[in-house]
Amino acid sequence: MPNVGRYIENILPTDSNFFVDNDIQKNLEHIVELILNVFDATACSIIANSPQGQIELYQYGSKIAIAAEALNSEVFNESIIEGNSKSTSNTPLNVNSKMRRVISLIILPSNLKLGWLIFERKSESAFTEKDKTILATIQKNIVNQLLQLNFIFKKEKDAELHSMISELNRDFVFIKDENFKIVYANDAFKNSYPKEMQNKIIGFTTIEHYEEDAATAFLAQDKIALDCGISKTVENLAMPNGMQITVETIKQRFEDKSGKYYILGVCRDIAEKENLISKLQKANSELDEFTSIASHDLKSPLNAIKRLLEWISDDCKDLLPEEHLENFQLVINRTNRMQVLLEDLLSYSRVDRCDSTRSDLSLENVYLEIAECLEIPETVTVHINANDKLLNIPVVPFKTVILNLISNAIKHNDKELGVIHVSLRPSHHYYLIEITDNGPGIDPKYFSLIFKLFQTLRSRDDVEGSGIGLCVAKKLIINYGGKIEVASDGKLGSTFTIFWPKI
Numbered sequence: 155m156p157n158v159g160r161y162i163e164n165i166l167p168t169d170s171n172f173f174v175d176n177d178i179q180k181n182l183e184h185i186v187e188l189i190l191n192v193f194d195a196t197a198c199s200i201i202a203n204s205p206q207g208q209i210e211l212y213q214y215g216s217k218i219a220i221a222a223e224a225l226n227s228e229v230f231n232e233s234i235i236e237g238n239s240k241s242t243s244n245t246p247l248n249v250n251s252k253m254r255r256v257i258s259l260i261i262l263p264s265n266l267k268l269g270w271l272i273f274e275r276k277s278e279s280a281f282t283e284k285d286k287t288i289l290a291t292i293q294k295n296i297v298n299q300l301l302q303l304n305f306i307f308k309k310e311k312d313a314e315l316h317s318m319i320s321e322l323n324r325d326f327v328f329i330k331d332e333n334f335k336i337v338y339a340n341d342a343f344k345n346s347y348p349k350e351m352q353n354k355i356i357g358f359t360t361i362e363h364y365e366e367d368a369a370t371a372f373l374a375q376d377k378i379a380l381d382c383g384i385s386k387t388v389e390n391l392a393m394p395n396g397m398q399i400t401v402e403t404i405k406q407r408f409e410d411k412s413g414k415y416y417i418l419g420v421c422r423d424i425a426e427k428e429n430l431i432s433k434l435q436k437a438n439s440e441l442d443e444f445t446s447i448a449s450h451d452l453k454s455p456l457n458a459i460k461r462l463l464e465w466i467s468d469d470c471k472d473l474l475p476e477e478h479l480e481n482f483q484l485v486i487n488r489t490n491r492m493q494v495l496l497e498d499l500l501s502y503s504r505v506d507r508c509d510s511t512r513s514d515l516s517l518e519n520v521y522l523e524i525a526e527c528l529e530i531p532e533t534v535t536v537h538i539n540a541n542d543k544l545l546n547i548p549v550v551p552f553k554t555v556i557l558n559l560i561s562n563a564i565k566h567n568d569k570e571l572g573v574i575h576v577s578l579r580p581s582h583h584y585y586l587i588e589i590t591d592n593g594p595g596i597d598p599k600y601f602s603l604i605f606k607l608f609q610t611l612r613s614r615d616d617v618e619g620s621g622i623g624l625c626v627a628k629k630l631i632i633n634y635g636g637k638i639e640v641a642s643d644g645k646l647g648s649t650f651t652i653f654w655p656k657i
Contacts, residue, residue, distance in 0.1 A: 181299050182212040185292055189273055190214065192288060196253075198273035200260075200296065201225075211269070218272055224257060225270055231257040232281055235274065252278055260293050268297065326401075326421035332414065334359050334376050343421075347394045360394075379405035379417050388424070400425045453496055460489040510551065512657075514544040517556075517578055517587070524557045534564050534572035543578060545585050546657055551630045556589075558623040559650050563591040584636065585654040590647060597644035604640070 186198045197215030201208050208225070224231070235253045254277050260268040271293055281289075321341050329338040336355055344352050347360075354360070361369045379385035385405040392398055403421045410416065467482040474482075517540035530536065545552075556576070563574045569592055579586040596604060605628045631638050635655045642648040 179212065182296070183214075185295055185299075186212060186214045188292060189271075192292075193256075193273065193275045193285070194277065195273040195275040198271075200269065200271055202269040203267050208269075215274075218255075218274060220255075220257070220272065230259070230281075230286065233257075252276070254280070256281065256289075258289055258293060260296055262297060262301075268300070271296065325423075326419070328419045328421075330359075330376060330417040330419065332380065332416070334373055334417075336360065337416070346397075351394060375403065375405060376417055379407050379419075380415060383407045399423050400428055453493070456489060456492055456496070460486060460493070463489065510548040512546055513549045514546050515549065515552075516540060516542045516544055517576060518542055520553055520556055521560075521576065524553055524560070527557060528561055528564065530564060531572070533570060534567060534574065536560065536574045536576065538576050540576070540578035545578075545654075547585070547654065548634065551634060552654065555627045555630050555652065556587075558627040559589045559652075562623050563589060563593060563648075567591060567593040569593065581653075583656060585652070585656060587652040587654065588649055589652070590649040592647045595644045595646055596640060596642040596648050598642065601640050601642075605638075 182200060186200070189195050189198050195215075197218050198213070199210055199218050200212045202211050208222075233255050235255050253274055255274050256272065258271045260271055262268050271289075323340060324342055326343040326346065327338075327340040328336055328343050331337050335357055336359070337357075339355050344355055347355060354362075359369075359373075361372050364372060375385040375387050384407065386403070388400070388402050390398065390400050400423070401421050402424045403419060405417050405419045408416055408418055463482060463486050467479065467486065470482075471479060518538050521536065521538050525536075560574060560576065564572065567574075573592045575588070575590045577588045577590070579588060605624050628638050631652060631654065637653045639651045639653075640648060641651070
Protein backbone atom coordinates (compact mmCIF):
# COMPACT_ATOMS: atom_id res chain seq x y z
CA MET A 155 0.00 0.00 0.00
CA PRO A 156 1.59 3.32 -1.04
CA ASN A 157 2.12 5.93 1.66
CA VAL A 158 3.55 9.40 1.98
CA GLY A 159 6.61 8.11 3.82
CA ARG A 160 8.01 6.31 0.79
CA TYR A 161 8.09 9.59 -1.18
CA ILE A 162 10.01 11.58 1.42
CA GLU A 163 11.86 8.97 3.50
CA ASN A 164 14.87 9.08 1.18
CA ILE A 165 15.29 12.86 1.42
CA LEU A 166 14.55 13.40 5.10
CA PRO A 167 17.24 12.59 7.69
CA THR A 168 16.72 11.67 11.32
CA ASP A 169 17.09 15.37 12.22
CA SER A 170 14.01 16.98 10.71
CA ASN A 171 15.58 20.49 10.81
CA PHE A 172 17.99 19.58 8.03
CA PHE A 173 17.12 18.87 4.40
CA VAL A 174 19.52 16.46 2.68
CA ASP A 175 19.36 17.18 -1.04
CA ASN A 176 20.75 20.63 -1.91
CA ASP A 177 19.29 20.67 -5.44
CA ILE A 178 15.76 20.01 -4.19
CA GLN A 179 16.26 22.56 -1.43
CA LYS A 180 17.22 25.18 -4.01
CA ASN A 181 14.19 24.28 -6.12
CA LEU A 182 11.91 24.72 -3.11
CA GLU A 183 13.61 28.05 -2.44
CA HIS A 184 12.79 29.16 -6.01
CA ILE A 185 9.21 28.01 -5.59
CA VAL A 186 8.86 30.02 -2.37
CA GLU A 187 10.37 33.09 -4.06
CA LEU A 188 7.77 32.70 -6.81
CA ILE A 189 4.98 32.60 -4.22
CA LEU A 190 6.37 35.72 -2.52
CA ASN A 191 6.42 37.62 -5.79
CA VAL A 192 3.17 36.40 -7.33
CA PHE A 193 1.00 36.62 -4.24
CA ASP A 194 2.85 39.38 -2.39
CA ALA A 195 3.46 36.94 0.50
CA THR A 196 5.38 37.93 3.61
CA ALA A 197 6.04 34.43 4.98
CA CYS A 198 5.87 30.95 3.53
CA SER A 199 6.27 27.40 4.78
CA ILE A 200 6.23 23.99 3.09
CA ILE A 201 5.32 21.22 5.53
CA ALA A 202 5.49 17.46 4.89
CA ASN A 203 3.03 15.04 6.44
CA SER A 204 5.55 12.30 7.25
CA PRO A 205 4.92 9.12 9.30
CA GLN A 206 7.04 10.68 12.08
CA GLY A 207 4.80 13.75 12.18
CA GLN A 208 4.73 17.15 10.49
CA ILE A 209 8.16 18.18 9.18
CA GLU A 210 8.95 21.63 7.79
CA LEU A 211 10.80 21.18 4.51
CA TYR A 212 11.35 24.89 3.86
CA GLN A 213 10.48 28.15 5.62
CA TYR A 214 10.81 31.80 4.67
CA GLY A 215 10.05 34.92 6.66
CA SER A 216 8.64 34.94 10.15
CA LYS A 217 7.64 31.65 11.72
CA ILE A 218 4.05 30.80 10.88
CA ALA A 219 2.38 29.57 14.04
CA ILE A 220 -0.59 27.43 13.17
CA ALA A 221 -2.78 25.13 15.23
CA ALA A 222 -2.79 21.43 14.34
CA GLU A 223 -6.56 21.41 13.80
CA ALA A 224 -6.13 24.04 11.07
CA LEU A 225 -4.29 21.39 9.03
CA ASN A 226 -7.13 18.88 9.26
CA SER A 227 -9.14 20.50 6.49
CA GLU A 228 -9.18 18.57 3.23
CA VAL A 229 -9.96 21.68 1.15
CA PHE A 230 -8.30 24.96 0.25
CA ASN A 231 -8.47 27.33 3.21
CA GLU A 232 -8.02 31.10 3.34
CA SER A 233 -8.47 33.13 6.53
CA ILE A 234 -7.93 36.71 7.69
CA ILE A 235 -5.38 37.29 10.48
CA GLU A 236 -3.89 40.33 12.19
CA GLY A 237 -1.27 42.14 10.12
CA ASN A 238 1.79 41.84 12.34
CA SER A 239 4.22 40.46 9.76
CA LYS A 240 6.81 42.16 7.60
CA SER A 241 6.78 42.64 3.86
CA THR A 242 9.21 40.97 1.46
CA SER A 243 11.40 44.07 1.75
CA ASN A 244 11.52 43.44 5.53
CA THR A 245 9.63 46.70 6.34
CA PRO A 246 6.81 46.67 8.93
CA LEU A 247 3.27 46.53 7.57
CA ASN A 248 0.42 48.71 8.73
CA VAL A 249 -1.07 47.12 11.82
CA ASN A 250 -4.56 47.79 10.48
CA SER A 251 -3.84 46.18 7.10
CA LYS A 252 -5.51 42.91 6.32
CA MET A 253 -3.33 39.80 6.25
CA ARG A 254 -4.61 36.63 4.66
CA ARG A 255 -3.30 33.17 5.53
CA VAL A 256 -3.56 30.53 2.82
CA ILE A 257 -3.40 26.81 3.63
CA SER A 258 -3.37 24.57 0.59
CA LEU A 259 -3.03 20.80 0.55
CA ILE A 260 -0.26 19.23 -1.50
CA ILE A 261 -1.71 16.05 -3.04
CA LEU A 262 0.26 13.26 -4.69
CA PRO A 263 -0.94 11.67 -7.96
CA SER A 264 -2.08 8.68 -5.89
CA ASN A 265 -4.37 11.09 -3.91
CA LEU A 266 -2.24 10.75 -0.79
CA LYS A 267 -1.77 13.87 1.33
CA LEU A 268 1.89 14.84 1.06
CA GLY A 269 1.64 18.00 3.15
CA TRP A 270 0.72 21.66 3.02
CA LEU A 271 1.80 24.88 1.39
CA ILE A 272 1.18 27.71 3.85
CA PHE A 273 1.80 31.42 3.30
CA GLU A 274 0.64 34.80 4.55
CA ARG A 275 -0.01 37.74 2.22
CA LYS A 276 -1.17 41.33 2.39
CA SER A 277 -4.35 41.65 0.38
CA GLU A 278 -7.78 43.26 0.60
CA SER A 279 -9.34 40.60 -1.61
CA ALA A 280 -9.69 36.84 -1.43
CA PHE A 281 -8.11 34.37 -3.83
CA THR A 282 -9.56 34.42 -7.33
CA GLU A 283 -9.94 31.35 -9.55
CA LYS A 284 -6.92 32.57 -11.50
CA ASP A 285 -4.91 32.75 -8.28
CA LYS A 286 -5.97 29.20 -7.40
CA THR A 287 -4.90 27.95 -10.86
CA ILE A 288 -1.47 29.58 -10.45
CA LEU A 289 -1.15 28.07 -6.96
CA ALA A 290 -2.13 24.61 -8.25
CA THR A 291 0.63 24.85 -10.87
CA ILE A 292 3.19 25.76 -8.20
CA GLN A 293 2.03 22.88 -6.00
CA LYS A 294 2.35 20.49 -8.93
CA ASN A 295 5.94 21.66 -9.29
CA ILE A 296 6.62 20.77 -5.65
CA VAL A 297 5.12 17.30 -6.14
CA ASN A 298 7.10 16.74 -9.33
CA GLN A 299 10.33 17.69 -7.60
CA LEU A 300 9.74 15.23 -4.76
CA LEU A 301 8.58 12.46 -7.09
CA GLN A 302 11.63 12.99 -9.26
CA LEU A 303 13.91 12.77 -6.25
CA ASN A 304 12.13 9.64 -5.03
CA PHE A 305 12.63 8.09 -8.47
CA ILE A 306 16.32 9.00 -8.48
CA PHE A 307 16.86 7.54 -5.01
CA LYS A 308 15.01 4.37 -5.96
CA LYS A 309 17.19 3.89 -9.03
CA GLU A 310 20.31 4.53 -6.98
CA LYS A 311 19.19 2.01 -4.34
CA ASP A 312 18.40 -0.58 -7.01
CA ALA A 313 21.76 -0.02 -8.67
CA GLU A 314 23.51 -0.26 -5.31
CA LEU A 315 21.65 -3.50 -4.49
CA HIS A 316 22.43 -5.06 -7.87
CA SER A 317 26.05 -4.06 -7.54
CA MET A 318 26.25 -5.56 -4.04
CA ILE A 319 24.66 -8.83 -5.21
CA SER A 320 27.10 -9.01 -8.10
CA GLU A 321 30.14 -8.23 -5.98
CA LEU A 322 29.21 -10.75 -3.26
CA ASN A 323 28.48 -13.45 -5.83
CA ARG A 324 31.09 -16.22 -5.87
CA ASP A 325 30.29 -16.87 -9.53
CA PHE A 326 32.26 -15.02 -12.20
CA VAL A 327 29.91 -12.31 -13.51
CA PHE A 328 30.90 -10.19 -16.49
CA ILE A 329 29.45 -8.12 -19.33
CA LYS A 330 30.95 -7.84 -22.81
CA ASP A 331 30.11 -5.43 -25.61
CA GLU A 332 29.57 -6.28 -29.27
CA ASN A 333 33.33 -6.35 -29.79
CA PHE A 334 33.68 -8.88 -26.95
CA LYS A 335 35.48 -6.36 -24.75
CA ILE A 336 34.68 -6.60 -21.04
CA VAL A 337 32.78 -3.55 -19.77
CA TYR A 338 31.99 -4.96 -16.32
CA ALA A 339 33.40 -7.71 -14.12
CA ASN A 340 32.63 -8.51 -10.50
CA ASP A 341 35.27 -9.04 -7.83
CA ALA A 342 35.24 -12.83 -8.18
CA PHE A 343 36.05 -12.51 -11.88
CA LYS A 344 38.81 -9.92 -11.31
CA ASN A 345 40.38 -11.89 -8.47
CA SER A 346 40.81 -14.90 -10.73
CA TYR A 347 43.56 -12.89 -12.44
CA PRO A 348 46.91 -12.03 -10.86
CA LYS A 349 47.02 -8.48 -9.48
CA GLU A 350 49.41 -7.28 -12.17
CA MET A 351 46.84 -8.33 -14.84
CA GLN A 352 43.70 -6.91 -13.24
CA ASN A 353 44.15 -3.51 -14.91
CA LYS A 354 43.93 -5.28 -18.28
CA ILE A 355 40.37 -6.58 -17.82
CA ILE A 356 37.90 -3.71 -18.26
CA GLY A 357 38.06 -2.46 -21.82
CA PHE A 358 39.91 -5.56 -23.01
CA THR A 359 38.96 -8.97 -24.39
CA THR A 360 41.69 -10.53 -22.16
CA ILE A 361 42.85 -12.56 -25.19
CA GLU A 362 44.85 -9.84 -26.94
CA HIS A 363 47.98 -11.99 -26.68
CA TYR A 364 46.31 -15.20 -27.97
CA GLU A 365 47.11 -16.78 -31.32
CA GLU A 366 44.32 -16.28 -33.88
CA ASP A 367 43.06 -19.88 -33.71
CA ALA A 368 43.08 -19.90 -29.91
CA ALA A 369 41.28 -16.53 -29.79
CA THR A 370 38.62 -17.78 -32.23
CA ALA A 371 38.03 -20.89 -30.11
CA PHE A 372 37.87 -18.80 -26.95
CA LEU A 373 35.20 -16.46 -28.41
CA ALA A 374 33.12 -19.21 -30.03
CA GLN A 375 30.48 -19.28 -27.28
CA ASP A 376 30.41 -15.46 -27.16
CA LYS A 377 29.54 -15.38 -30.86
CA ILE A 378 26.82 -18.00 -30.36
CA ALA A 379 25.30 -15.91 -27.55
CA LEU A 380 25.47 -12.73 -29.65
CA ASP A 381 23.94 -14.43 -32.72
CA CYS A 382 21.40 -16.77 -31.08
CA GLY A 383 20.67 -14.96 -27.80
CA ILE A 384 22.05 -17.54 -25.39
CA SER A 385 24.90 -19.98 -24.97
CA LYS A 386 25.39 -22.73 -22.37
CA THR A 387 28.47 -24.87 -21.95
CA VAL A 388 30.44 -26.96 -19.44
CA GLU A 389 34.20 -26.81 -19.85
CA ASN A 390 37.54 -27.22 -18.12
CA LEU A 391 39.38 -23.93 -17.80
CA ALA A 392 42.97 -23.07 -17.05
CA MET A 393 42.62 -19.85 -15.04
CA PRO A 394 45.13 -16.98 -15.36
CA ASN A 395 46.18 -17.58 -11.74
CA GLY A 396 47.15 -21.17 -12.61
CA MET A 397 44.05 -22.94 -11.24
CA GLN A 398 42.30 -25.71 -13.18
CA ILE A 399 38.51 -25.62 -12.73
CA THR A 400 35.40 -27.14 -14.26
CA VAL A 401 32.79 -24.48 -14.97
CA GLU A 402 29.27 -24.14 -16.28
CA THR A 403 28.96 -20.91 -18.27
CA ILE A 404 25.74 -19.23 -19.38
CA LYS A 405 25.95 -16.24 -21.70
CA GLN A 406 22.82 -14.22 -22.44
CA ARG A 407 22.47 -11.43 -24.99
CA PHE A 408 20.66 -8.23 -23.98
CA GLU A 409 20.37 -4.70 -25.29
CA ASP A 410 20.39 -1.30 -23.64
CA LYS A 411 17.89 1.50 -24.23
CA SER A 412 19.80 2.68 -27.28
CA GLY A 413 19.54 -0.77 -28.88
CA LYS A 414 23.19 -1.69 -28.40
CA TYR A 415 23.84 -5.37 -27.76
CA TYR A 416 25.79 -6.77 -24.81
CA ILE A 417 26.52 -10.24 -23.43
CA LEU A 418 25.91 -11.04 -19.76
CA GLY A 419 28.03 -13.97 -18.65
CA VAL A 420 27.78 -16.03 -15.47
CA CYS A 421 30.50 -18.61 -14.97
CA ARG A 422 30.01 -21.09 -12.10
CA ASP A 423 32.64 -23.41 -10.68
CA ILE A 424 30.99 -26.84 -10.61
CA ALA A 425 34.04 -28.85 -9.53
CA GLU A 426 32.43 -29.45 -6.15
CA LYS A 427 29.21 -30.53 -7.85
CA GLU A 428 31.11 -32.90 -10.12
CA ASN A 429 32.93 -34.36 -7.11
CA LEU A 430 29.62 -34.95 -5.33
CA ILE A 431 28.20 -36.65 -8.43
CA SER A 432 31.27 -38.87 -8.58
CA LYS A 433 30.90 -39.78 -4.91
CA LEU A 434 27.22 -40.50 -5.40
CA GLN A 435 27.95 -42.76 -8.35
CA LYS A 436 30.53 -44.57 -6.24
CA ALA A 437 28.04 -44.96 -3.39
CA ASN A 438 25.43 -46.36 -5.78
CA SER A 439 27.98 -48.79 -7.14
CA GLU A 440 28.81 -49.94 -3.62
CA LEU A 441 25.08 -50.29 -2.89
CA ASP A 442 24.65 -52.46 -5.97
CA GLU A 443 27.55 -54.59 -4.76
CA PHE A 444 25.94 -54.90 -1.34
CA THR A 445 22.65 -55.89 -3.00
CA SER A 446 24.41 -58.64 -4.90
CA ILE A 447 26.10 -59.91 -1.72
CA ALA A 448 22.81 -59.85 0.20
CA SER A 449 21.06 -61.68 -2.64
CA HIS A 450 23.54 -64.51 -2.96
CA ASP A 451 26.32 -64.71 -0.39
CA LEU A 452 24.07 -64.13 2.64
CA LYS A 453 20.79 -65.75 1.63
CA SER A 454 22.31 -69.02 0.47
CA PRO A 455 24.10 -69.95 3.74
CA LEU A 456 21.13 -68.69 5.74
CA ASN A 457 18.81 -71.04 3.85
CA ALA A 458 21.26 -73.88 4.46
CA ILE A 459 21.33 -73.14 8.21
CA LYS A 460 17.54 -73.03 8.32
CA ARG A 461 17.18 -76.39 6.52
CA LEU A 462 19.81 -78.01 8.74
CA LEU A 463 18.01 -76.84 11.87
CA GLU A 464 14.69 -78.11 10.56
CA TRP A 465 16.25 -81.54 9.80
CA ILE A 466 17.78 -81.80 13.25
CA SER A 467 14.49 -80.75 14.83
CA ASP A 468 12.57 -83.37 12.86
CA ASP A 469 15.15 -86.12 13.54
CA CYS A 470 15.32 -85.40 17.26
CA LYS A 471 11.73 -84.51 18.03
CA ASP A 472 11.22 -87.88 19.79
CA LEU A 473 14.59 -87.74 21.57
CA LEU A 474 14.81 -84.23 22.95
CA PRO A 475 12.80 -82.74 25.81
CA GLU A 476 10.02 -80.29 24.95
CA GLU A 477 12.10 -77.40 26.23
CA HIS A 478 14.93 -78.17 23.77
CA LEU A 479 12.50 -78.51 20.89
CA GLU A 480 11.11 -75.06 21.71
CA ASN A 481 14.64 -73.66 21.60
CA PHE A 482 15.14 -75.24 18.17
CA GLN A 483 11.92 -73.62 16.97
CA LEU A 484 13.03 -70.28 18.42
CA VAL A 485 16.27 -70.45 16.38
CA ILE A 486 14.32 -71.40 13.24
CA ASN A 487 12.02 -68.40 13.80
CA ARG A 488 15.09 -66.17 14.08
CA THR A 489 16.41 -67.45 10.72
CA ASN A 490 12.97 -66.79 9.19
CA ARG A 491 13.14 -63.25 10.58
CA MET A 492 16.63 -62.83 9.14
CA GLN A 493 15.34 -63.92 5.73
CA VAL A 494 12.53 -61.37 5.89
CA LEU A 495 15.00 -58.69 6.97
CA LEU A 496 17.26 -59.44 3.99
CA GLU A 497 14.32 -59.29 1.57
CA ASP A 498 13.17 -55.98 3.06
CA LEU A 499 16.68 -54.55 2.91
CA LEU A 500 16.87 -55.47 -0.76
CA SER A 501 13.51 -53.80 -1.35
CA TYR A 502 14.66 -50.66 0.44
CA SER A 503 17.93 -50.48 -1.52
CA ARG A 504 15.98 -50.70 -4.79
CA VAL A 505 13.43 -48.00 -3.97
CA ASP A 506 15.14 -45.34 -6.07
CA ARG A 507 15.29 -47.69 -9.06
CA CYS A 508 11.64 -48.68 -8.92
CA ASP A 509 9.74 -48.98 -12.24
CA SER A 510 8.00 -45.60 -12.74
CA THR A 511 5.68 -46.62 -15.57
CA ARG A 512 2.39 -44.75 -15.16
CA SER A 513 -1.12 -46.04 -15.70
CA ASP A 514 -4.74 -45.16 -14.90
CA LEU A 515 -5.95 -47.34 -12.03
CA SER A 516 -8.65 -47.12 -9.39
CA LEU A 517 -7.97 -47.81 -5.71
CA GLU A 518 -10.37 -50.74 -5.98
CA ASN A 519 -8.24 -52.34 -8.72
CA VAL A 520 -5.02 -51.62 -6.83
CA TYR A 521 -6.41 -53.39 -3.77
CA LEU A 522 -7.57 -56.42 -5.77
CA GLU A 523 -4.07 -56.82 -7.23
CA ILE A 524 -2.26 -56.62 -3.88
CA ALA A 525 -4.83 -58.53 -1.78
CA GLU A 526 -3.22 -61.89 -2.58
CA CYS A 527 0.09 -60.70 -1.11
CA LEU A 528 -1.53 -59.43 2.09
CA GLU A 529 -2.70 -62.73 3.64
CA ILE A 530 -5.71 -60.99 5.18
CA PRO A 531 -7.09 -62.88 8.21
CA GLU A 532 -10.79 -63.71 8.27
CA THR A 533 -11.16 -61.45 11.29
CA VAL A 534 -10.05 -58.36 9.34
CA THR A 535 -12.25 -56.49 6.85
CA VAL A 536 -10.87 -53.97 4.34
CA HIS A 537 -13.23 -51.37 2.82
CA ILE A 538 -12.25 -49.35 -0.27
CA ASN A 539 -14.13 -46.05 -0.62
CA ALA A 540 -13.07 -44.40 -3.88
CA ASN A 541 -16.07 -44.73 -6.24
CA ASP A 542 -13.82 -46.39 -8.86
CA LYS A 543 -12.23 -43.03 -9.67
CA LEU A 544 -9.16 -43.42 -11.87
CA LEU A 545 -5.77 -42.26 -10.62
CA ASN A 546 -2.89 -41.58 -13.01
CA ILE A 547 -0.03 -43.05 -11.00
CA PRO A 548 3.33 -44.85 -11.27
CA VAL A 549 1.93 -48.33 -10.74
CA VAL A 550 4.71 -50.25 -8.95
CA PRO A 551 5.68 -47.54 -6.40
CA PHE A 552 2.04 -46.73 -5.62
CA LYS A 553 1.10 -50.39 -5.13
CA THR A 554 4.12 -50.86 -2.86
CA VAL A 555 3.02 -47.94 -0.67
CA ILE A 556 -0.58 -49.14 -0.35
CA LEU A 557 0.59 -52.72 0.26
CA ASN A 558 2.93 -51.68 3.07
CA LEU A 559 0.38 -49.43 4.79
CA ILE A 560 -2.47 -51.96 4.70
CA SER A 561 -0.07 -54.74 5.75
CA ASN A 562 1.04 -52.57 8.67
CA ALA A 563 -2.57 -51.96 9.71
CA ILE A 564 -3.36 -55.70 9.58
CA LYS A 565 -0.19 -56.76 11.40
CA HIS A 566 -0.68 -54.45 14.38
CA ASN A 567 -4.48 -54.73 14.76
CA ASP A 568 -5.31 -56.10 18.21
CA LYS A 569 -9.10 -56.20 17.91
CA GLU A 570 -11.21 -59.35 17.54
CA LEU A 571 -12.73 -57.84 14.42
CA GLY A 572 -10.28 -55.57 12.61
CA VAL A 573 -11.63 -52.92 10.25
CA ILE A 574 -9.56 -50.95 7.72
CA HIS A 575 -10.91 -48.17 5.52
CA VAL A 576 -9.01 -46.97 2.43
CA SER A 577 -10.64 -43.73 1.20
CA LEU A 578 -9.98 -41.26 -1.60
CA ARG A 579 -10.66 -37.67 -0.50
CA PRO A 580 -11.21 -34.67 -2.81
CA SER A 581 -8.12 -32.52 -3.37
CA HIS A 582 -7.06 -30.16 -6.16
CA HIS A 583 -3.32 -30.83 -6.31
CA TYR A 584 -3.01 -34.33 -4.77
CA TYR A 585 -4.51 -37.77 -4.76
CA LEU A 586 -5.38 -37.62 -1.07
CA ILE A 587 -5.75 -41.15 0.33
CA GLU A 588 -6.59 -42.03 3.93
CA ILE A 589 -5.92 -45.47 5.43
CA THR A 590 -7.74 -45.75 8.75
CA ASP A 591 -7.78 -48.73 11.13
CA ASN A 592 -9.39 -49.56 14.48
CA GLY A 593 -6.15 -50.93 15.96
CA PRO A 594 -4.34 -49.88 19.15
CA GLY A 595 -3.33 -46.47 17.79
CA ILE A 596 0.05 -44.75 17.98
CA ASP A 597 1.16 -42.42 20.72
CA PRO A 598 1.82 -38.98 19.07
CA LYS A 599 5.33 -38.91 20.57
CA TYR A 600 6.25 -41.83 18.29
CA PHE A 601 4.97 -40.28 15.03
CA SER A 602 8.46 -39.47 13.74
CA LEU A 603 9.99 -42.71 15.03
CA ILE A 604 7.70 -45.08 13.10
CA PHE A 605 9.07 -43.92 9.73
CA LYS A 606 12.69 -44.67 10.62
CA LEU A 607 14.56 -47.73 9.42
CA PHE A 608 14.30 -50.87 11.64
CA GLN A 609 12.04 -49.10 14.16
CA THR A 610 9.10 -51.00 15.67
CA LEU A 611 6.93 -50.03 18.63
CA ARG A 612 6.36 -53.59 19.76
CA SER A 613 8.77 -56.49 20.30
CA ARG A 614 9.45 -58.59 17.22
CA ASP A 615 8.56 -61.63 19.32
CA ASP A 616 5.05 -60.14 19.68
CA VAL A 617 4.68 -58.89 16.10
CA GLU A 618 6.91 -60.18 13.32
CA GLY A 619 8.39 -57.44 11.16
CA SER A 620 11.64 -55.77 10.20
CA GLY A 621 10.56 -52.18 10.78
CA ILE A 622 11.20 -51.25 7.16
CA GLY A 623 7.69 -51.16 5.62
CA LEU A 624 6.69 -47.64 6.67
CA CYS A 625 10.19 -46.35 5.89
CA VAL A 626 9.94 -47.72 2.34
CA ALA A 627 6.45 -46.24 1.93
CA LYS A 628 7.58 -42.78 3.05
CA LYS A 629 10.70 -42.85 0.86
CA LEU A 630 8.67 -43.75 -2.22
CA ILE A 631 6.09 -41.03 -1.54
CA ILE A 632 8.79 -38.38 -1.03
CA ASN A 633 10.64 -39.55 -4.18
CA TYR A 634 7.53 -38.70 -6.19
CA GLY A 635 7.06 -35.28 -4.58
CA GLY A 636 4.42 -36.22 -2.03
CA LYS A 637 4.19 -36.55 1.72
CA ILE A 638 2.62 -38.78 4.36
CA GLU A 639 1.06 -37.83 7.68
CA VAL A 640 -0.22 -39.87 10.61
CA ALA A 641 -2.98 -39.00 13.09
CA SER A 642 -3.85 -40.93 16.25
CA ASP A 643 -4.67 -40.41 19.90
CA GLY A 644 -2.75 -43.57 20.84
CA LYS A 645 -5.96 -45.43 21.78
CA LEU A 646 -8.60 -45.51 19.07
CA GLY A 647 -6.81 -46.54 15.90
CA SER A 648 -4.68 -44.58 13.44
CA THR A 649 -5.09 -42.72 10.15
CA PHE A 650 -2.28 -42.51 7.60
CA THR A 651 -2.86 -39.80 4.98
CA ILE A 652 -1.01 -39.97 1.66
CA PHE A 653 -0.58 -36.82 -0.43
CA TRP A 654 0.39 -38.14 -3.87
CA PRO A 655 0.91 -35.31 -6.41
CA LYS A 656 -1.28 -35.18 -9.51
CA ILE A 657 0.49 -34.68 -12.83
